[in-house]
Amino acid sequence: MKDVARLAQVSLATVSAVLSGSAYVSPELTTRVKKAVAALGYAPNTVASSLKKGATRIIGLVVPDVTNPFFTELVHSVQKRAREQGYAVLLCDSERDIEQERSYLKMLRAHLATGTIICAAGPDASYKDLHNDVGIMPIVTVDHIIRADDYDSVVLDNVAASRMIMQHIIGLGHTRVAIIAGQQHLVPGRDRLAGFAEALRGAGLDVVPEFVRHGAFNGNDAFDCAHALLALPERPSAIFATNNQMLIGVMRAISESGLSCPRDVSVAAIDDFPWAAAFSPALTTVRQPVDAMAEAAFNLLLERINGTNTAPKHLVFAPELVIRQSCVAPPAPSGLALAAQKAAAKPTARRAKSAGKAQLSDA
Template sequence: MRFLNVLSTGQMVTIRDVAQLAGVSVATVSNTVNDPNRVSDALRERVLKAIETLNYAPRAAARSLRKQSSGLLGLIVADITNPFFTELVQAVEAIASQHGYSVLLCNSDEDAVREEKHLQVLRSQWVDGIILATTGEASLSRTSLLSQSRVPVVLVDRAFDGLGLDAVVLNNRLAAHQATQHLIHRGHTRIGLLSGPTSVTTGADRLAGYREALLASQLHFEPGLVREAGFREQQAYDATVELMRLPQPPTAVFAANNLMAIGMMRALSDLGLRCPDDVSVISIDDFAWANVFRPRLTTIAQPVREMGEMAVKLLTDRIGGKRTGTGKTHFLESRLVVRESCAAPMDAPLPIPATSSP
């Protein structure tokens, strides 16, 4: 992760800050940087120490001021351990490089407060624009940061309503409908859902798509078959154990992202349940590990590279003035990847006793 020179106050370090810390004139700092032979060894040592302490990058800063551009884009992701975001980072960095930009990467770890701090720091570092995969939980201070940002912001994967920002997202309702419908077509009527937080657009929309698919097939929506697992592996593990201990457990489970699919598969294995013989499994996000599982995991694939490419294009168009006015949300389509983890239901599995120790 790359950072520019910023004071604790959030302001960019200047040559005057270096001069003040070193106890010398601005001219002495300038000479030390540009013509060191004109400065005594003692003064030069003091200035260099101050430059190191403040992490001052005079030439880069000067170029930024002359060009009115830093050549930097900020990228904030919600969870760098999630293979989806890892792939998104690779896509954004590759496309940004083609446009002549370097990328500053920040990880919020699904923490709204940390995300807000990252936004403040990136704004203070004179990045030319920010791509944000938000935690999705709205707050007045963060909404203000985004709506009043002096640099363009493009949302990716998750959106905020009402801010007028460009956003690139999956058609999450359709993706969840597609996943649930695939299980219904296999003959399942009791389908569990491991959902993300409904405070996040991806969580809310995937829950809505799941529910709509059930109702479209005249199946009853049962809230008891839904567990919010926070898009996290361990929470999904625990939620899967809960579902399988129900008096009438589901014969199939839809995980709303890849990390939850990993937690679910681990839980099923620890519970002694076979996939797909006892429980069919499907998830959103196609990732390299989907082929490592046995059985191989059926997924709903997102066009991650296209998502990153479009986000960078929208952002650079904003930076260059080619795109102005209120932003819009761009929806991308998903793709069903059929592998081995879904089958027709056999006899409904017996509930797992609460005394079991996975």
């Protein structure tokens, strides 16, 4: 900076004011400084400036799996907003490892990040000492809520998302519906399973324990779960995968089992993704408004960075059902299967009639 000041024949304060825009400088002096900067190829030392101010124009973004299309879109949307506001994004992929996640948060704090958006991967208990890792750095959570009394959050209405897709499946005539759920220590895992059960009960159907499997929100586990479901003596007529990566695992299991979707098994999932419509069949999904969620999270973070000190805000976004071709009415039972169903129903009907008489006499 001294060389710039010498060449432009101005003071260090004038050079600083021109480069930072912190004070008015006459057009003539501004031109001289800019010409000197160009001639010398000078670049401001942003690290030194950040150390002096105690802050940077960097925000952190911690996601559990950057290969998941949901998080890929979230990263793109956050980066777009950050760029528009003059911020850079430091992206960290925790790979669903809680210790790695903590390490990233400490690193972001040490590098004076002005705030961080985090898609947490751990159970609630993992974050009881979060303030020790992040200090006063503002935090906004997306997808999973942690420390609701302390930090803002942006999430999908996951119960409504499951209920929406299950009502569609049940409305087609399915009564044997399986779910491949995510981890129950995460809000999406818990709430999506709750919405599944709620929709079944609302239709007068029971939750069949062997139709509830846990795929940990990844394709390989979902493949194993779906393969086991399809091998049952009486397999489900529809499978609900609770995220996009598990949907891929389900489709692979159906194919490798020699079955066809939707002829033999209907499939639907939460999380739309760019190539869902390009599958054969095109996949029925529930879409999350990822761009709107990213914008809301970034705006909440900006409010905290700028000193807003209100109670934490919790924003919940509505899902959207996208009906394509992977869900159809269940196949009609064969002649033998239909006869077996009728035979099984007769004793039930007799027991129901006897129970009715007993209740009447007791009254």
